[in-house]
Amino acid sequence: MASRLRLRQLRLLIALDEYGSLHKAAEQVSITQPGATKALNDIEATLGVALFERSPKGLAANDLGRCAIRYARLIHTDLAHLREEMLGILQGEGGRLAVGCIMGGVPMLLRALTRLRARQPALAVEIIEDTSARLLPLVDQGRLDLAICRSSVSRRPDDYTELSLHREHLRVVAHPAHPLAASTTLDLAALGDATWVVYPANMPMRLLLEREFREAGLEFPRYPIETASTFSTLLLLEQDPNLVALMPSDVAQYALRHGLLCELPLRLHSATEPYSALTRRGAQLSAPAQLLLEELHPR
CATH class of the missing domain: 1.10.10.10 (Winged helix-like DNA-binding domain superfamily/Winged helix DNA-binding domain)
Incomplete structure (x- = not known):
């Protein structure tokens, strides 16, 4: 064929x-x-x-x-990307970069890309935000230069090389008009009947929340709203004052700073799993990907 x-x-x-x-x-x-x-x-x-x-x-x-x-x-499309990347190599700058990222890594990635584009203004960039489970196959297929996610969701985590390691902190957030927004302390039982916006099943952030409910002796909410989209999560919380969500701190910080959300004073007992910038084991990073990796750890 x-x-x-x-x-x-x-x-x-x-x-x-x-x-x-x-x-x-x-x-x-x-x-x-x-x-x-x-x-x-x-x-x-x-x-x-x-x-x-x-x-x-x-x-x-x-x-x-x-x-x-x-x-x-x-x-x-791949042929068009080939042309962009070859021109970048011939010119010694520019080129093309395709990077995937989970929700919690988006703010860090965007800061790094801003610094990188100041160095390489002719660089064409594609960003795909999704779950680790959906990003890793794109790494396998060569459609992403690297992904900022967790290899632990793969059945073969050793197939990937971790290029950097990043800690993630989580917050429970809601609309400022949420009935419990003025609380000074909360336990999980107070939110047991709430409608949660959650990450898809079997993803680390979802597993952490399920573990919190289980260890508190509570049933996990029956009718959650599942999404891996940062934008959808923010809009859902903004439009419905009764929803709550578990969100990475760096992502929540933007909405908190602009008064779009409030943080609920719920202490989580489980530690989150770090995520990494990773690529397929044995794969050689393109020049733009190598520069991005440098910007993820600015001096």
């Missing part, structure tokens, strides 16, 4: 998805309409399936076609 598919054929798939017309798609990739018809037939013959439904109104991708188009777009 790899030897038979051509880049122009992949571009044709993308154009067909965008225009739904063989004639317009052919114009977009600078080939004749008969040439486009032949190219599409060749693609479908190579894959052994029909990718589009034909009708008098044009072409519409079926489920298999949408799958093929998605991968065509990924390959097209």
